[in-house]
Amino acid sequence: xxxxxxxxxxxxxxxxxxxxxxxxxxxxxxxxxxxxxxxxxxxxxxxxxxxxxxxxxxxxxxxxxxxxxxxxxxxxxxxxxxxxxxxxxxxxxxxxxxxxxxxxxxxxxxxxxxxxxxxxxxxxxxxxxxxxxxxxxxx
Numbered sequence: 001x002x003x004x005x006x007x008x009x010x011x012x013x014x015x016x017x018x019x020x021x022x023x024x025x026x027x028x029x030x031x032x033x034x035x036x037x038x039x040x041x042x043x044x045x046x047x048x049x050x051x052x053x054x055x056x057x058x059x060x061x062x063x064x065x066x067x068x069x070x071x072x073x074x075x076x077x078x079x080x081x082x083x084x085x086x087x088x089x090x091x092x093x094x095x096x097x098x099x100x101x102x103x104x105x106x107x108x109x110x111x112x113x114x115x116x117x118x119x120x121x122x123x124x125x126x127x128x129x130x131x132x133x134x135x136x137x138x139x
Contacts, residue, residue, distance in 0.1 A: 023114035026100065027056045029107060031075060040114055056112075070095045074110040084114075 017024055023040025027033050033051050041048035044063050051059065057075055065071060066085075073080045074097035084095040094115050102108035 021115070023112070025056065025112040026109065027112075028109040031056045033059070034109070040112070043114065056110075071097065071112055071114075073097055074099065074112065077107065 017035065017037050018039075020037070021039065022037075023043055024035070024037040025033060025040055026035040033054050033056050036046070036048045036051050038048045041051065044059075046059075057072070060069070060071055061067070070080045070082065070084045077099065079097055079099055081096040082094065084093045086093050096113040098111040098113075099107055100109040100111055
């Protein structure tokens, strides 16, 4: 199980979750956190080893994240991928929430992914600028 990952023979899987340049949290059907990598914990100002077993909704609310934030959609069984208000003032965010299915296809929990949207925004701005220049005949 993921919540025992850092103490198990599956250390390579734990290290892979830590190496991915995204914030990751996995929680069970009751909303209890099974795993949070250090990237997400750092953004939220938490210790990733102290949050296992905590309620994800209470944790997000306790950090001042508004209930309308896309991170809460997964708690209602709704998947989402797209832009989101920053969790901190550090950088704009993109969020993806996914339902985790059990062996029989039933909902077993959820997955939160958070990543830095700065490079995507820079690319979008460059494309818009190129389009404007092309329209003006300057490209």
